[in-house]
Amino acid sequence: MTAPGDAPKISVRGLHKAFGTNEVLRGIDLDLPAGQSLAVIGGSGTGKSVLIKSIIGLLEPDSGSILIDGEETLGLSPGERERVTRKFGMLFQGAALFDSLPVWENVAFGLIQSQGVRRRDAREAALEAMNMVGLDTDIADRSPAELSGGMQKRAGLARAIATKPEIMFFDEPTTGLDPIMGSVIDSLIVKSVRELGATALTITHDMASARRIADNVAMIYQGRIVWHGPVAEIDHSGNDMVDQFINGRSIGPIQLQVAV
């Protein structure tokens, strides 16, 4: 028996999810120990976002099991689900900022709505978080629609970490950023994970970024995890699919359905 403290922060078993006839997840098994940073890599459309959304509870898997801190989260009542959700912070692939609210209120949203922080204090905290992600505080009162894609991404990141969640999910945090800002965001992710002692799961296509932020890497292909190991071993994984992916070769075991 393992004590609750030793249980992995996230433990996924036999996770299946299909949309109609499109079987996206076909038995995902994944463990993520507390305090670890995992990068999930894999081709476009392989179900990485679906995996994260299932873990968070935005999508209902068809079968399988998802344990958070050793507690089964599938089939929880809405109230219990909300208690688990409080442990999460999430950066969406498309940032998903609320366009009815100014930037600072987006960043402060979790503080105001779920932690009951007073608006004035929340604004201070939001400005601080914006500073951390390299956003000029001049834009605090602007609408998200007025920001560039990269700025939206950073605002989304600030919103995800502002509540200091135990478990953070980042869906392609550096996509759409220039390389310098990308590495700033990477070090920010590393820093917030270390400082807050958080557990992080990051989806990325960017191998340089994966090497910077991850302790471990998992590769997803055809609905399953085909390789899972320390980031240091990724160049000697002995797995042809991983080799092909990290070197970006078009010839290999991974076949893309593209008419050339």
Place this chain on the structure above:
Amino acid sequence: MRFLASIGRGTISTFATIGQIAVFAGIGLYHCVRPPFYPRLIVQQMIEIGYYSLPVVGLTAIFTGAVLALQSFNGFGFAGEATIANVVVWGITRELGPVLAGLMVAGRIGAAMAAEIGTMRVTEQIDALTTLSTNPYKYLVAPRLIAAIAMLPLLVLVADVIGVLGGFLVSVYDFGFNPTTYLKSTWDSLDGTGFVSGLVKAAVFGFLVALMGTYHGYHSKGGAQGVGQATTNAVVSASILLLLFNFIITAVFFAS
């Protein structure tokens, strides 16, 4: 056989949709009465629904009241102040005030709600709400339901006054009626039940418009096209439901 099967499928999916809407309405209403509330959002919606609909509702009402007076003057021949005032008051307070205000608000507010919430759905903003431990029903649906139920009766009250005014203007300036007599006839024709039935209708219509707007927005999918579809569906279904419930409420109030 294929024909029967398609009728069967249609019936089943219709009932499934009705069931879904009923569940959605139930959850939405539940969150209207369970704290936490979002007073800031409720007030914002009240201003949007109540204040900014005043011009359209006012214009609709004044022309409708005027046209009612014109038509009854032509239709009944010269029937005198009493008849015309009576037709205008009854027509406006019982039927045309609530129905036309409801339809105008369905076009203005139902569409806006569906478009806004639909966009939030397809850009994952609703998912983001959930991850920030905020219930989308509480944050998006409940404030709109509350605001619409509260504001529609007020709008209809305004529409009643302006509609009667429209009839008054035509009667006095066009037909040359005595204003005092006309106003007195207006006052005498006003009946409590009819007036109250109009306000009850308004509250129900407000609920229906907000329900259709939020429901179709919440369940929209497939990008910009899906949002457009949701907007259309919200306006059409709200308008039809509104006319259906207008009939039902009238029947309940005046069946004797």
